[in-house]
Amino acid sequence: MLNSLLKITIVIALTVIVSCGVQPGEKEHKRTLTRDELISLNRRMVEIDADEIKDYVEKNNLEMTETKTGLWYRIDEEGEGNIVTKGNVVDIKYEVRLLDSTFCYSSDSLGTKIFKVGQGGVEAGLEEGILLLKKNSKATFIMPPHRAYGLVGDDDRIPGRTSIVYKVEVVGLKEE
Structure with missing residues (x-):
C-alpha cells in the first residue's frame, strides 16, 4: 500500500x-x-x-541474480548448445504475470514469440534475459517497469509502472 x-x-x-x-x-x-x-x-x-x-x-524465497540494469533472473533449466547472441532468431514459450500473480499473457493462448535478438520489438528486459540462455533453456525473469512496459503499460493487461514476472523457454534458436 x-x-x-x-x-x-x-x-x-x-x-x-x-x-x-x-x-x-x-x-x-x-x-x-x-x-x-x-x-x-x-x-x-x-x-x-x-x-x-x-x-x-x-x-518468495527465490534464488535470483540481479543484473546492472535491474533485471532479476533465474535459469531453471540450462538447455544445450550455444548461448543466444545478438542476431539469432529465437522462438520462445512464455507466461507473463504481475508481481501479485495476476495472469497477463501466455504463449498457450497467443502462440510463441519469434524475434531477432538485438532488433527491439520486445521488452528490453526480455532481450537482455534471452542473451543468458541456450536452446531448451527455461528461465524466470523479473523486469522492473523501465525494462518492461514503462510508464504507460501495454494499454491492456499490464498497468503503467508495473514490474512483471516472465517465465520463458527457448524452444527454437536459429543462428544467423
Missing part, C-alpha cells in the same frame, strides 16, 4: 513539474531545474521498483 501511494505521489509530482508554466526571463533556468528534477524523480522511481522486486524475491 505504501509503495502504491509513493508511486502515485511521484507521478503527480512529475506531472506538476512538467506542466508548470515558465516566465519569459526564467526560461533557461527553469529548464535546467526541471531536467534535474526529472532525473532525480526517475532515479527515485527506479529505486522504489528495485525495492519492490527485492521484497518479492525475499518474500
Whole structure:
C-alpha cells in the first residue's frame, strides 16, 4: 500500500513539474531545474521498483541474480548448445504475470514469440534475459517497469509502472 501511494505521489509530482508554466526571463533556468528534477524523480522511481522486486524475491524465497540494469533472473533449466547472441532468431514459450500473480499473457493462448535478438520489438528486459540462455533453456525473469512496459503499460493487461514476472523457454534458436 505504501509503495502504491509513493508511486502515485511521484507521478503527480512529475506531472506538476512538467506542466508548470515558465516566465519569459526564467526560461533557461527553469529548464535546467526541471531536467534535474526529472532525473532525480526517475532515479527515485527506479529505486522504489528495485525495492519492490527485492521484497518479492525475499518474500518468495527465490534464488535470483540481479543484473546492472535491474533485471532479476533465474535459469531453471540450462538447455544445450550455444548461448543466444545478438542476431539469432529465437522462438520462445512464455507466461507473463504481475508481481501479485495476476495472469497477463501466455504463449498457450497467443502462440510463441519469434524475434531477432538485438532488433527491439520486445521488452528490453526480455532481450537482455534471452542473451543468458541456450536452446531448451527455461528461465524466470523479473523486469522492473523501465525494462518492461514503462510508464504507460501495454494499454491492456499490464498497468503503467508495473514490474512483471516472465517465465520463458527457448524452444527454437536459429543462428544467423
